Amino acid sequence: MAVPESYRLWVGLGCRHGTTRSTIELALQEICQAHHLAEASIAGIATIDAKATESGLLDLCRDRGWILRLFTAELLRSVAVPTPAATVDRQVGTPSVAEAAALLASAAQQLRVPKQILRFPDRAEAVTIAIAQVDREVMER
Numbered sequence: 001m002a003v004p005e006s007y008r009l010w011v012g013l014g015c016r017h018g019t020t021r022s023t024i025e026l027a028l029q030e031i032c033q034a035h036h037l038a039e040a041s042i043a044g045i046a047t048i049d050a051k052a053t054e055s056g057l058l059d060l061c062r063d064r065g066w067i068l069r070l071f072t073a074e075l076l077r078s079v080a081v082p083t084p085a086a087t088v089d090r091q092v093g094t095p096s097v098a099e100a101a102a103l104l105a106s107a108a109q110q111l112r113v114p115k116q117i118l119r120f121p122d123r124a125e126a127v128t129i130a131i132a133q134v135d136r137e138v139m140e141r
Helices: 021-034 055-064 073-077 086-092 098-106
Strands: 009-015 042-048 067-071 113-119 126-133
Touching (some): 009 021, 021 055, 055 067, 098 126
Parallel strands (some): 009 042, 042 067
């Protein structure tokens, strides 16, 4: 089991409208296990402002006590990322949601976990996650 890093991780997240809380949780569990990170060290989730009404995401953040940071497509577009995607740019107006949001929320210069797209055989939904780490514990929880 990974040791918590005192609320130092920012998860950048991208998903389609209506993605369920359980799918987001499953994706987070897989990413954290694969990269030996403790979910308990997550300070918050960052994403595009179009996700401001997504109940699965809102419920998850509320119940876990995670901060939710929302960024405009224009601001996300201004961030240089390792793996931009033209299809995401056409859909939401920025070539990156997960990576750019993680970098913006954390003010980090690089990602701890670059963009990963998680798909599950028994679900139609997919979740894109990138993780950045801050140098100091996030205290605004």
